[in-house]
Amino acid sequence: MTATAKEENTEVQDVDLEHRLEMARSTSKNYVLGAMGVGMIPIPIVDLAGLTVLQLKMLHSLSKMYGVKFSKDIGKSLIASLIGGAAPAPLGISLASLTKSIPIVGTIVGSAGVAVVAGASTYALSRVFIQHFESGGNFLNFDPEAVRAFYEDEFEKGKAYAENLKKDAGAKGGAKVA
Known part of the structure; x- marks a missing residue:
């Protein structure tokens, strides 16, 4: 292979890596919007179950982009250990979800709260796994403790x-999220 061919091959790889990262972030945005929609489900606990399924599907989608073998059981375990160990996310989602059980006002306030917290949790989860997969990681070498601070920042x-996203949806006249 000539020097020029090697340079062109490297440029193509760089473009592919940039494109993959762009696609991963776009996928993340779609799942954040989906999580916010799930957060609007007015039935407490059902929203949490739906969020878990959605986040698991997001990990499956991201792992396919990065050529990482997906395991549903390991994915569930990693989500639980990462999110469960981070103070704000599980507490915020659980409290907001339970608030929905208060007639009328609780449903409105709880749904708005869960939508944002569910979106934030999904955003952070996606950022953690995108970073992990970008660095060549997989589900077997993922260490929730090592990325907990990053998760909390994200x-x-x-x-x-x-x-x-909620404001943008309202400003564009689209479906309002919470």
Whole structure:
């Protein structure tokens, strides 16, 4: 292979890697929107079950993009250990979900709260796994403790991200999220 051919091959690989990252972030956005929609389900606990299924599907989609073998059981375990160990996410989602059981006002307030927290949690989860897969990681070498602080930082960013998506949906006259 000539030097020029090697340079062109490297450029193609760089474009492919950039395209993959762009696609992963786009996939993440779609799942964040989906999580916010799931958060609007007015029945407590059903929203949490739906969110778990959605996040598991997101991990499956991301793993396919990165050529990482997916395991549903390992995925569930990793989601639970990462999110369960992070203070704000599970507590916020659980409390907001339970708030929905208060007639009328609770449903409105709880749904709005769960939508944003579910979006933020999904955003953070996607960012953690995108970073892990980008660095060549897989489900077997994922260490939730090692990325917990990153998850918590991304969760905070995710709240603002979800709020912005909610505002954008309202400003464009689309379906309002919470």
